[in-house]
Amino acid sequence: MFEKIVSIFKKPNKVINQASPRNTRASQSRRTVDPTHIGDLGEYKIDVQLRQFSNEYRYLSDLLLVYPRSKTGYSQVDHLLITPYALFVIETKNYQGYVRGKREDRNWRVNGKYNMYNPVQQNRTHINALKRVLKEYKDIRFVSVISFTKRCDLRYLEPDLREVESDEFVVYDVKLTEYIKRTLAMLKRDYTDPPLADSDIKRIFELLIGSNITDPKIRIEHNQKAEEVKVTNKRE
Numbered sequence: 001m002f003e004k005i006v007s008i009f010k011k012p013n014k015v016i017n018q019a020s021p022r023n024t025r026a027s028q029s030r031r032t033v034d035p036t037h038i039g040d041l042g043e044y045k046i047d048v049q050l051r052q053f054s055n056e057y058r059y060l061s062d063l064l065l066v067y068p069r070s071k072t073g074y075s076q077v078d079h080l081l082i083t084p085y086a087l088f089v090i091e092t093k094n095y096q097g098y099v100r101g102k103r104e105d106r107n108w109r110v111n112g113k114y115n116m117y118n119p120v121q122q123n124r125t126h127i128n129a130l131k132r133v134l135k136e137y138k139d140i141r142f143v144s145v146i147s148f149t150k151r152c153d154l155r156y157l158e159p160d161l162r163e164v165e166s167d168e169f170v171v172y173d174v175k176l177t178e179y180i181k182r183t184l185a186m187l188k189r190d191y192t193d194p195p196l197a198d199s200d201i202k203r204i205f206e207l208l209i210g211s212n213i214t215d216p217k218i219r220i221e222h223n224q225k226a227e228e229v230k231v232t233n234k235r236e
Helices: 002-010 038-050 119-133 173-190 198-211 216-235
Strands: 023-025 058-066 074-082 087-093 097-101 107-110 114-117 142-148 152-157 168-172
Touching: 038 058, 038 074, 038 087, 038 173, 058 119, 058 198, 058 216, 074 119, 074 198, 074 216, 087 119, 087 173, 114 119, 114 216, 119 142, 119 168, 119 198, 142 173, 152 168, 168 173
Parallel strands: 023 058, 087 142, 097 152, 142 168
Antiparallel strands: 058 074, 074 087, 097 107, 107 114
């Protein structure tokens, strides 16, 4: 069964590697997605969904930004969708089993056995790093989305984390497009005109591309430090 799923995703893999004016992967180091790995397959599924949005939107994946307040000195954004109404900052997680936690908890528990750093708080750090780059857009609205695969059970999370009405919510990856569209529909009711014009979207896109760290050595060092932090957090 898994081989059949993999075969579905292999052919479109070439499309992701072709940068277009409205969407691109931010990191050359991760442009080739191998869908035979579970984690990569999850990331690939997000890319496929983000490509389905309107041509007036743009998205970036694997964006590494300087952020001095982070333990690694950087902040790594999994996916970012730039729309006329808000920026959707998407943090992806690939855990198996049940996940328990509240919005303001430092850690969430996985299967009642070990900790994971609260991804809602983790994504707040990513948003702060984005704000640092986008200083000229002080009133921009950010929506934090935590996307889990269906390998985990989210029933034990604080209930309001599953509500799309919030600017911070948690979804299964298969529901990502639906939840973003529902959020956009609500935002459109709040504004007479979109806060961001096409020129703003283009400018934001260019600022982030220009700020993205592509040096392979820096990325490797960041990933190593991030993994050390993750291991330490599990033990606490």
